[in-house]
Amino acid sequence: MTLSIKPMPRAIRQASHSNVVTSVAFTPDGETVASGSWDGTIKLWDTGSGALKLKRTLRGEWDEVEAIAITPDGSAIAGLGTGFDGAPFGAVTLWALEGGRGRPLIREGGKLDAIAFSPDGLMLAAANGDTRSVSLCEVSTGQELARLLDHQGPIWSLDFSPDGKLLAAATGTVPAMTEPADVEQIGEIRLWDLTTSRVPKPRNRLIGHGFGVISVAFSPDGTTLATGGFDRAVKLWNVATGREMATLTGHEGWVAAAQFSPDGTVLATGSHDQTIRLWDVATRQELATLRGHTGNVYSVAFSPDGSQLASGSLDGTVRIWDAAQALDREAALSQRHFIGKKDSP
Numbered sequence: 001m002t003l004s005i006k007p008m009p010r011a012i013r014q015a016s017h018s019n020v021v022t023s024v025a026f027t028p029d030g031e032t033v034a035s036g037s038w039d040g041t042i043k044l045w046d047t048g049s050g051a052l053k054l055k056r057t058l059r060g061e062w063d064e065v066e067a068i069a070i071t072p073d074g075s076a077i078a079g080l081g082t083g084f085d086g087a088p089f090g091a092v093t094l095w096a097l098e099g100g101r102g103r104p105l106i107r108e109g110g111k112l113d114a115i116a117f118s119p120d121g122l123m124l125a126a127a128n129g130d131t132r133s134v135s136l137c138e139v140s141t142g143q144e145l146a147r148l149l150d151h152q153g154p155i156w157s158l159d160f161s162p163d164g165k166l167l168a169a170a171t172g173t174v175p176a177m178t179e180p181a182d183v184e185q186i187g188e189i190r191l192w193d194l195t196t197s198r199v200p201k202p203r204n205r206l207i208g209h210g211f212g213v214i215s216v217a218f219s220p221d222g223t224t225l226a227t228g229g230f231d232r233a234v235k236l237w238n239v240a241t242g243r244e245m246a247t248l249t250g251h252e253g254w255v256a257a258a259q260f261s262p263d264g265t266v267l268a269t270g271s272h273d274q275t276i277r278l279w280d281v282a283t284r285q286e287l288a289t290l291r292g293h294t295g296n297v298y299s300v301a302f303s304p305d306g307s308q309l310a311s312g313s314l315d316g317t318v319r320i321w322d323a324a325q326a327l328d329r330e331a332a333l334s335q336r337h338f339i340g341k342k343d344s345p
Contacts, residue, residue, distance in 0.1 A: 011292050011319035012308075015045055015052040021312030023067045023299045027097065028074040030304045035318045036065035042079045044097070045318065047308075052320065060093040060102060067114050070097075071121040071139075078105065078124060080115045092126055094139070105142045106135060116158040116167075125167055127155035134158065134169055134192075136200070146199055152188050156214040161239070162222045166203065167192040172212020175230050187212040187229055189237070204242040208235055215258040215269070224281070226267050228255025234269050234279070246284045250277055257299045261306040266327070268309055270297030276311055278326060288326040292319060 017037035025034050026047075032055065036042045042058040042065055062081025069078045079102075080092050090112025093102040106112070110130030117124055123145065124137045134148040134155060148169070157170040172187030187209040192200045211230035218225055218239070225237040234248035234255055253272030260267055266287065267279040276290040276297055295314025302309055302323065309323040 012322050013052050013320040015318045017041065017043065017316050019316060020314050021298065021316060021318055022065060024301045024310040024312040024318055025068055025070045026301050026303050026310060027070055028072065028304055033310045033318065033320065034068055034070060034077055035312055036068040036079055038064040040064060042068055042077065047320070052318065058095055058102065061091050066112060069115045069117050071117050072119055073121055078115055078117070080112050080126060082111050090128060092124065106137055113154065113156055114158045116160055118160050119162055119164045125158050125160070127158055127169065129154035148192055148200060151190055153186065153212055156212065157216045159216050159218050161218050162220060165193065165195050167194060168216045168218065168225060170213035170216040170227060172209070172230070175211045189213055189216055189225065189227055206237050206242055208244045209233060214254060214256050217258045217260055219260045220262060220264040226258045226260065228258050228269055230254050234258065248279055248284060250286050251275070253296065257297060259300050259302055261302050262304060263306060268300045268302065270300045270311055272296040276300055276309070278323065290321050290326060293317065
């Protein structure tokens with residue numbers, strides 16, 4: 001039997017900022033990928049042409065963009081940035097994707113690090129690493145609905161459950177700032193119950209990472225939570241019980257990004273080891289490693305159909321990968337290995 005092995009997975013398209021790319025996201029129709037950068041801009045790229053074509057550049061009152069998020073209906077994009085006006089401040093601005101001026105939503109002292117829209121698009125969560133708190137903001141008015149306190153350290157990542165009933169906050173301390181004896185106590189995922197009352201209450205504290213937790217993502221069915229940490233590990237958690245189900249190892253640097261494929265079968269993780277790894281959620285096995293970035297990978301995002309994966313990096317590039325081709329290649333290699341074993345004496 002002859003198998004055709006496809007070439008090593010490579011980015012099929014890429015574009016650049018003049019500084020670190022901190023965040024990437026696809027619109028729900030898959031026609032646009034957005035990227036935020038420390039160069040102070042958010043760029044919207046047309047994915048329909050052969051190359052990524054710049055459609056629009058957005059600028060807020062900040063100096064650096066830390067994170068972006070697109071509303072579930074694809075009508076608007078929020079950018080979170082850090083500015084310096086005598087003292088650091090964090091700001092969130094909202095733009096309609098079809099055009100128009102940005103509308104300020106949040107401005108407060110301290111450095112904002114993460115944002116996320118609720119599934120219905122009515123609420124925005126924004127994490128302030130300096131105050132170790134999360135603001136829940138009404139998108140239509142900008143009014144703060146609640147502030148979630150008592151996090152263990154800086155908050156690096158946020159994600160709502162698909163039903164909107166839970167908010168996961170990844171927290172913890174950077175290793176260089178921590179004494180070795182405290183390793184087991186400095187990283188956690190806080191799950192907030194948003195259904196209890198007007199004031200959300202903490203539901204679970206998931207502890208298992210050494211050092212801080214810097215990426216968090218719910219599976220599309222809401223039953224599993226994926227996390228990545230400064231300890232270089234990826235963990236899968238049972239949302240209902242709060243118990244750790246598996247630890248995925250292989251990355252050689254901090255795991256700064258995680259996202260499930262739309263069907264929930266594959267998990268993509270991005271790391272400071274400059275790679276993106278694709279994992280089989282059911283078997284917990286690594287399916288593929290995507291190489292090409294020359295700096296830390298800070299963000300990953302699947303296209304709505306799961307066929308492509310966007311990534312943003314310290315190297316200043318936005319890259320689009322053919323996820324389907326990468327998985328097909330690894331499947332072919334696995335089949336060849338199996339046949340070789342079977343046919344050997």
